[in-house]
Amino acid sequence: MATVRLLSDEEASAEALAVFEDIRATRGTDFINNFWRALAHDPQLLAATWARLKTVMAPGALDPLTKEMIYLAVSTANSCTYCIHSHTAAARAKGMSEAQYAELLRVIGMAMQTNGLVTAMQVPVDEEFRVE
Amino acid sequence: MATVRLLSDEEASAEALAVFEDIRATRGTDFINNFWRALAHDPQLLAATWARLKTVMAPGALDPLTKEMIYLAVSTANSCTYCIHSHTAAARAKGMSEAQYAELLRVIGMAMQTNGLVTAMQVPVDEEFRVE
Amino acid sequence: MATVRLLSDEEASAEALAVFEDIRATRGTDFINNFWRALAHDPQLLAATWARLKTVMAPGALDPLTKEMIYLAVSTANSCTYCIHSHTAAARAKGMSEAQYAELLRVIGMAMQTNGLVTAMQVPVDEEFRVE
Amino acid sequence: MATVRLLSDEEASAEALAVFEDIRATRGTDFINNFWRALAHDPQLLAATWARLKTVMAPGALDPLTKEMIYLAVSTANSCTYCIHSHTAAARAKGMSEAQYAELLRVIGMAMQTNGLVTAMQVPVDEEFRVE
Amino acid sequence: MATVRLLSDEEASAEALAVFEDIRATRGTDFINNFWRALAHDPQLLAATWARLKTVMAPGALDPLTKEMIYLAVSTANSCTYCIHSHTAAARAKGMSEAQYAELLRVIGMAMQTNGLVTAMQVPVDEEFRVE
Amino acid sequence: MATVRLLSDEEASAEALAVFEDIRATRGTDFINNFWRALAHDPQLLAATWARLKTVMAPGALDPLTKEMIYLAVSTANSCTYCIHSHTAAARAKGMSEAQYAELLRVIGMAMQTNGLVTAMQVPVDEEFRVE
Structure with a gap:
């Protein structure tokens, strides 16, 4: 509704x-x-x-399927039900295999987990990651 | 700290x-x-x-760079400062070009925007997206 | 449920x-x-x-309709389905026009988008925004 | 950085x-x-x-200050540090009084709280909020 | 679905x-x-x-019920509908009383509210909270 | 700032x-x-x-330390830097041992991960979790 x-x-x-x-x-x-x-x-x-x-x-520097998977990753972290359904469907329509989907889910789960651990411990950014 | x-x-x-x-x-x-x-x-x-x-x-059904970009997308939606820095650095180390990075940012911005619009309007999922 | x-x-x-x-x-x-x-x-x-x-x-320094729209904006960013429905209804009951609602949605979408871009790039706060 | x-x-x-x-x-x-x-x-x-x-x-159906406050509300719920600073500064530049700012903060706090309670209890949407 | x-x-x-x-x-x-x-x-x-x-x-340094309540708190802040239902059921199965559940909800609501206020005002971390 | x-x-x-x-x-x-x-x-x-x-x-049906850990769990999922620091300090002041803290972090990481997986797959709530 x-x-x-x-x-x-x-x-x-x-x-x-x-x-x-x-x-x-x-x-x-x-x-x-x-x-x-x-x-x-x-x-x-x-x-x-x-x-x-x-x-x-x-299509550009990234192919359309990669873009859909990134879109889906953001939509998942934002808990956007509609977006998750529509971009999962779009990714499949653009050729996402079940193996690719499984790996996408693994990466999302892994990222969520380490996001939580890092945030809870408030890990400071390494100097090595600094740009210039 | x-x-x-x-x-x-x-x-x-x-x-x-x-x-x-x-x-x-x-x-x-x-x-x-x-x-x-x-x-x-x-x-x-x-x-x-x-x-x-x-x-x-x-490496698997998805290549390591694609995985890093997905990781970065999730970390951004979760506002994980450390994770954003470390996975941006990792993506660059794995060959992410500036053009690819620019497109990644565009997709993240687009997804955030439509996530907000869809959620605000509580758009119901189309029957066409149903699995089986 | x-x-x-x-x-x-x-x-x-x-x-x-x-x-x-x-x-x-x-x-x-x-x-x-x-x-x-x-x-x-x-x-x-x-x-x-x-x-x-x-x-x-x-009613106070802000009028009740403005408050409802702010409430709705927060509820959307938090993906609170019930809250979105109840505060959209409340805003309409307090006189929110369709034109006001459309602009509210535009602002929410815009904010979500730039929130994502800013967070992904970890833009540092300008000295000019400093309080005192 | x-x-x-x-x-x-x-x-x-x-x-x-x-x-x-x-x-x-x-x-x-x-x-x-x-x-x-x-x-x-x-x-x-x-x-x-x-x-x-x-x-x-x-300026449109909503005045620029109202828009800034909505932008700030979304940015807060998204924990976007830069956005919070820039849009607080922008709202003040557009005339937000300290009394208005105080009420904005109250509404944000209230919305966050009830968002949490509603989500934890998974309150179902009332039929009365249905559109058509 | x-x-x-x-x-x-x-x-x-x-x-x-x-x-x-x-x-x-x-x-x-x-x-x-x-x-x-x-x-x-x-x-x-x-x-x-x-x-x-x-x-x-x-069971470990924390008892299973405490763990379920922490799990539920995270799931609520992440708006994970399924997780909220399953971990509320699990907490009850592990003996969560209605009085405990009521206090859990109060803490979640309180935390959400002050999270919003603190984030909106971007309160700097006190030196006293520093580790070493 | x-x-x-x-x-x-x-x-x-x-x-x-x-x-x-x-x-x-x-x-x-x-x-x-x-x-x-x-x-x-x-x-x-x-x-x-x-x-x-x-x-x-x-103190009530839940003890103050349990409440602090729940508060910290919510604050982590909301990425509230100040709140994470203050409630970690408060939990330690109330007697949280390093072993308890380690288990708290494990639960937060686990919850974040399954929240992401469940949301990405939009798992429907089991009938068995229904209240009444």
């Missing part, structure tokens, strides 16, 4: 609908997931978020 | 020192960073953490 | 019921939301929490 | 410098705070972040 | 099943909760996690 | 000073730690926070 209604294509404004159409064209599917239907209440935010996401997640 | 003293080689127990030696041999360096010197107060936890880290971060 | 049963008026102790009655009188409604019914297991905590909330959220 | 060097005007690229100039012109000051100097390593991210911030924080 | 299927005894590998059997023997019950069924996709992670949990949660 | 000045006894208002005196009397020491000196800008919040803390942390 959301704090806003999810807008159907019929309810979305022309500006929001134009973003929906670009999402469909870019992804090659008719499916618009709920995040965008919720954001459609603010077409400007919808357009800015989609434009930025398209740029950020495009 | 830590909540425990960082143990020098001279202060560490034989069990802790054995872990230090394995860290040195595995990494090919004499340097022992502060996290391990803090953990040395509990040699059993030190040994268990190092053994697990060595397994988890080894 | 909660970790405690939600207490009905019939099940609540006299001390808890007295708090329920003050909530009803203060808000001008018969409705007692689930948070208070869960807290009723510990009448002292219930009474202390309600007393403090009434003071903190009263 | 940051994970990147803070770029001086002399070290910044032409694209980054153009953003610095727009920050200076918009804010009517020569001062460029460290966040932008850190981001300058990625001029595209710098430009996109500044452009978005300028839009989001402009 | 999980991002992985929960494996039944029939679907689990021999290695995973051996862990299930140890869980059953250790706990003296046939019941295997969902966390282990989800982890069973990665028998090595399942085995490592269970082995570590058995060691960490065993 | 704080966002407020820490008030000396000379600068504190009469109302704040009365709280300082009660802290001194209750703890049997002249030392007032920085948290209270920062809160002194808002004597009402100072008084309310101290009164509540005194009640919550008093």
Whole structure:
């Protein structure tokens, strides 16, 4: 249950609908997931978020699957249920194997554990890690 | 300033020192960073953490650099200052280019932003993301 | 599904019921939301929490709607599902317009994003921000 | 100590410098705070972040001070040291009185407390908070 | 709804099943909760996690109930719904009284509140708290 | 560096000073730690926070040391540097042995790890954990 209604294509404004159409064209599917239907209440935010996401997640120095796994790692640490589901699905759609997923989970668990230990002991940063 | 003293080689127990030696041999360096010197107060936890880290971060279905970037993403979302410094240094040591780092930062920023929007609106998970 | 049963008026102790009655009188409604019914297991905590909330959220140097939006911002960053729903409803009841809500969401998204970037880069605090 | 060097005007690229100039012109000051100097390593991210911030924080349905206080609330819940300092300074520069600041702190403390209680008890969302 | 299927005894590998059997023997019950069924996709992670949990949660300098309450406190601050439910149930199974639970909740609420106040004001650590 | 000045006894208002005196009397020491000196800008919040803390942390169904360890666990998960230092010091002052501290750290690390795994896999709550 959301704090806003999810807008159907019929309810979305022309500006929001134009973003929906670009999402469909870019992804090659008719499916618009709920995040965008919720954001459609603010077409400007919808357009800015989609434009930025398209740029950020495009292939570059990092491949799209690596980016999805990083996205998923952040979303997990932030306990974002929706984000975890959508980016797990996206990572699988981009070819994440079960072996890769298992290793991703191991790294997340390891990082969470040492984050907790380091923070509890307030370990000071080594001089060796200093930049310049 | 830590909540425990960082143990020098001279202060560490034989069990802790054995872990230090394995860290040195595995990494090919004499340097022992502060996290391990803090953990040395509990040699059993030190040994268990190092053994697990060595397994988890080894090359596998994901390469070591990808694992470091995922570790860094989790550490950032958890605001773990020490972990951010040590895993940024580790990622660079494993070959992370400035272009890769820039893209990592972009993905982290993007994920944080949409995590916030999704959580604020409590977007319900799409049926399409359901597993089985 | 909660970790405690939600207490009905019939099940609540006299001390808890007295708090329920003050909530009803203060808000001008018969409705007692689930948070208070869960807290009723510990009448002292219930009474202390309600007393403090009434003071903190009263009009003062900040108006009640501004306070609700700040409450909602914190609850979002903490991923508190119940709190997000209840304080979004409260903000709307206190007159939050859809335009105000949209801007609130934009600020939350922006803050989350720059929080992530700043934390990842561990930006040092400028001397100019120092107090005295 | 940051994970990147803070770029001086002399070290910044032409694209980054153009953003610095727009920050200076918009804010009517020569001062460029460290966040932008850190981001300058990625001029595209710098430009996109500044452009978005300028839009989001402009006066609208919410006034700039209210926006700063919401930003500060999110930054606090995320434990972002730099962000807390910079947005506290910004809120004061925009006229936040000590009385307003005191009430902001009270609301943050109250929200944190009830976030914890609600989450620990996993209070279910009331039907009354449902949208439509 | 999980991002992985929960494996039944029939679907689990021999290695995973051996862990299930140890869980059953250790706990003296046939019941295997969902966390282990989800982890069973990665028998090595399942085995490592269970082995570590058995060691960490065993009676020692702290009694098992105190450990469960600490576990629950961390899980609450991390907003881990499943963990909150499972460790509340475990604490009750280990004898947590309603009076103890009420005090646990009070401490969690108090800690969250002062964490927020301290972080918002960025209170510097007293020299008196320094170790050596 | 704080966002407020820490008030000396000379600068504190009469109302704040009365709280300082009660802290001194209750703890049997002249030392007032920085948290209270920062809160002194808002004597009402100072008084309310101290009164509540005194009640919550008093011996009851849980002993004061157990409460300090729970407080520390929450503060760690929230990355509250000051709180970690002050409550580690307080726990030691209340008799926490190095063996107890080591086990506390192990539980925190374990909880962080499984919190991450559970959240990443979005494990559904078992029916067996349901209350009533």
